[in-house]
Amino acid sequence: xxxxxxxxxxxxxxxxASLELRCNYSYGATPYLFWxxxxxxxxxxxxxxxxxxxxxxxxxxxxEAEFKRSQSSFNLRKPSVHWSDAAEYFCAVGARGFxxxxxxxxxxxxxxx
Amino acid sequence: xVKVTQSSRYLVKRTGEKVFLECVQDMDHENMFWYRQDPGLxxxxxxxxxxxxxxxxxxxxxxxxxxREKKERFSLILESASTNQTSMxxxxxxxxxxxxxxxxxxxxxxxxxVL
Numbered sequence: 284x285x286x287x288x289x290x291x292x293x294x295x296x297x298x299x300a301s302l303e304l305r306c307n308y309s310y311g312a313t314p315y316l317f318w319x320x321x322x323x324x325x326x327x328x329x330x331x332x333x334x335x336x337x338x339x340x341x342x343x344x345x346x347e348a349e350f351k352r353s354q355s356s357f358n359l360r361k362p363s364v365h366w367s368d369a370a371e372y373f374c375a376v377g378a379r380g381f382x383x384x385x386x387x388x389x390x391x392x393x394x395x396x
Numbered sequence: 397x398v399k400v401t402q403s404s405r406y407l408v409k410r411t412g413e414k415v416f417l418e419c420v421q422d423m424d425h426e427n428m429f430w431y432r433q434d435p436g437l438x439x440x441x442x443x444x445x446x447x448x449x450x451x452x453x454x455x456x457x458x459x460x461x462x463x464r465e466k467k468e469r470f471s472l473i474l475e476s477a478s479t480n481q482t483s484m485x486x487x488x489x490x491x492x493x494x495x496x497x498x499x500x501x502x503x504x505x506x507x508x509x510v511l
Contacts, residue, residue: 289438292436315498317498317499317500319502324504324505325504325505326400326486326502326503326504326505327439327486327488327500327502328502329499329500329501332499373438373439375500377498383429383441383444383454383498384498384500385441386431386438386439386440387438388436388437388438389438
């Protein structure tokens with residue numbers, strides 16, 4: 284069975300600084316990988332996804348993520364954080380041929396002025 | 397604009413009450429899911445359904461049941477609510493594997509408080 288680890292519960296970043304959120308997964312084959320964002324009191328919105336091909340994936344709101352098979356990682360990055368990026372971010376892994384996604388425990392991003 | 401709609405954003409119920417959480421999607425998706433979200437635990441799958449009248453248990457099905465009588469509607473039922481079921485409940489849908497590759501579309505959530 285697949286699993287996801289997000290080792291950082293909270294991260295604080297200054298506005299304008301770069302951001303990297305970590306995600307490590309466990310799965311025996313090439314997974315489907317996702318990053319979702321949740322603003323306070325809202326549902327989850329898809330930021331980006333990886334299925335195959337280019338290991339650097341571009342998403343919405345200026346986010347990108349890189350799939351590194353050797354490290355079983357799918358870290359989320361943004362070169363310059365805006366105050367509106369403050370939210371909770373979830374990494375998720377899916378298995379090919381199966382319907383379910385498994386989510387990490389989330390990382391809450393705080394943006395300081 | 398495609399949507400997953402959860403009927404109640406906020407509910408307050410008493411211990412022992414029967415609770416229905418309703419979810420409707422307008423994307424003609426085959427799969428529908430109920431997740432529970434708790435601080436520090438992320439999202440945990442309660443039940444999912446891949447077709448009308450079909451259901452499968454997720455990781456934490458105890459104390460819950462579901463109903464899917466129509467393709468667009470998936471209901472979560474708490475037969476006798478308990479305080480440890482106070483949580484945020486998220487409904488999601490997805491097309492069949494191979495067309496959407498597992499991507500989930502979420503509703504805005506239903507925050508349930510059981511007193």
